[in-house]
Amino acid sequence: MAVVTAAALVVGGTLPTSAAQARGSGDVVQRGLDRLVHDDSYPAALAAAVGRHGHTHHYTAGVADLRTGAKVPADGQVRAGSNTKTFTATVVLQLVGEGKVALDAPIEEYLPNLVRGEGIDGRRITVRQLLQHTSGLPNYTDSLLAGLVGKERHTYVQPRALLDLALAHKARFAPGAGWEYSNTNYLLAGLLIEKVTGRPLAEQITHRVIERIGLRHTYFPGVGEEGIREAHPEGYYAAKPGEPLKNITELDPSWAWAAGQVVSTPGDLNRFFSALSGGKLLEPAQLAQMRTTVPAGLWPGARYGLGVVSTPLSCGGLMWGHGGDIPGYNTRTGVTDDGRAVTIAATADQAPVKRGPADVLAAVDAALCG
Numbered sequence: 361m362a363v364v365t366a367a368a369l370v371v372g373g374t375l376p377t378s379a380a381q382a383r384g385s386g387d388v389v390q391r392g393l394d395r396l397v398h399d400d401s402y403p404a405a406l407a408a409a410v411g412r413h414g415h416t417h418h419y420t421a422g423v424a425d426l427r428t429g430a431k432v433p434a435d436g437q438v439r440a441g442s443n444t445k446t447f448t449a450t451v452v453l454q455l456v457g458e459g460k461v462a463l464d465a466p467i468e469e470y471l472p473n474l475v476r477g478e479g480i481d482g483r484r485i486t487v488r489q490l491l492q493h494t495s496g497l498p499n500y501t502d503s504l505l506a507g508l509v510g511k512e513r514h515t516y517v518q519p520r521a522l523l524d525l526a527l528a529h530k531a532r533f534a535p536g537a538g539w540e541y542s543n544t545n546y547l548l549a550g551l552l553i554e555k556v557t558g559r560p561l562a563e564q565i566t567h568r569v570i571e572r573i574g575l576r577h578t579y580f581p582g583v584g585e586e587g588i589r590e591a592h593p594e595g596y597y598a599a600k601p602g603e604p605l606k607n608i609t610e611l612d613p614s615w616a617w618a619a620g621q622v623v624s625t626p627g628d629l630n631r632f633f634s635a636l637s638g639g640k641l642l643e644p645a646q647l648a649q650m651r652t653t654v655p656a657g658l659w660p661g662a663r664y665g666l667g668v669v670s671t672p673l674s675c676g677g678l679m680w681g682h683g684g685d686i687p688g689y690n691t692r693t694g695v696t697d698d699g700r701a702v703t704i705a706a707t708a709d710q711a712p713v714k715r716g717p718a719d720v721l722a723a724v725d726a727a728l729c730g
Contacts, residue, residue: 388730392723393421401712408626441684449667479531500526550618595688675729
């Protein structure tokens with residue numbers, strides 16, 4: 361694969377730095393992106409990093425398009441995947457702060473007679489358990505994966521139809537008896553938001569989060585919108601590690617909805633998670649609830665709160681973020697309480713090599729510890 365490493369761009373009053381200069385100065389972020397492209401065969405990787413003094417640095421590696429060899433746009437848009445869950449959880453917690461939702465109330469109170477199935481009863485599943493993935497609900501995307509990378513990727517799907525897919529399967533465990541990641545939890549969180557506010561989920565996320573903190577390159581795609589609006593690298597998919605990469609940039613993301621539909625940039629994702637951690641979106645009581653975590657089987661040391669993940673850093677302390685995996689893009693986010701922030705996006709999911717996603721997370725850790 362022909363690989364071109366693009367320049368690292370520094371903003372905030374400093375001059376752009378070339379990739380060669382970055383390598384010469386031992387820049388850990390650029391080296392991390394270069395490894396993702398050279399060693400893990402991602403077509404491209406892009407990152408935004410914020411240091412303790414608040415300056416944002418943008419980095420790229422690889423090519424935006426394997427067919428044309430086009431340059432990777434600095435801070436280009438990507439499908440943010442499950443980072444959307446943090447946007448959704450933030451809106452739910454805002455509603456908690458407004459007294460419109462109770463975390464320990466059953467989802468039945470807001471969506472009566474909707475959550476029913478084998479071992480599934482909405483009268484026994486709380487809003488908190490949905491946001492924390494302790495509900496035991498089966499994951500609706502388990503029934504969709506093959507179609508999402510085939511012809512069905514251009515099919516619009518209603519949220520209620522997705523819920524029907526999940527409820528056709530039995531519960532994974534009793535509510536509160538375990539932890540298991542399930543997109544169905546956030547599908548219901550989105551339906552909860554719409555029921556309580558009487559407004560579309562996309563509007564609520566836009567007004568309450570995106571516009572409130574000025575995320576200029578982040579949006580919730582509209583109905584039928586399959587492309588990505590602004591400059592972006594193409595997204596790719598490997599049927600399994602080692603298989604040829606297929607361009608999967610254009611797809612209907614309706615199936616991801618409240619669990620994964622948002623499009624953003626590394627820079628905007630840093631701004632979002634930093635604003636969230638800094639108390640600009642939630643009152644202290646709700647932020648404390650969001651950061652109350654349980655062990656999560658995502659990666660070593662991960663703990664899941666209400667739509668956020670804490671991960672121990674190799675240099676000590678924690679980073680807070682989430683991460684997103686959606687056909688075409690793998691994104692990992694991390695912010696620290698002292699103001700550091702890093703988001704790295706790689707342009708293939710499933711990954712070209714098995715260790716790729718772990719290496720993206722390791723590159724985030726290295727950037728925050730470097």
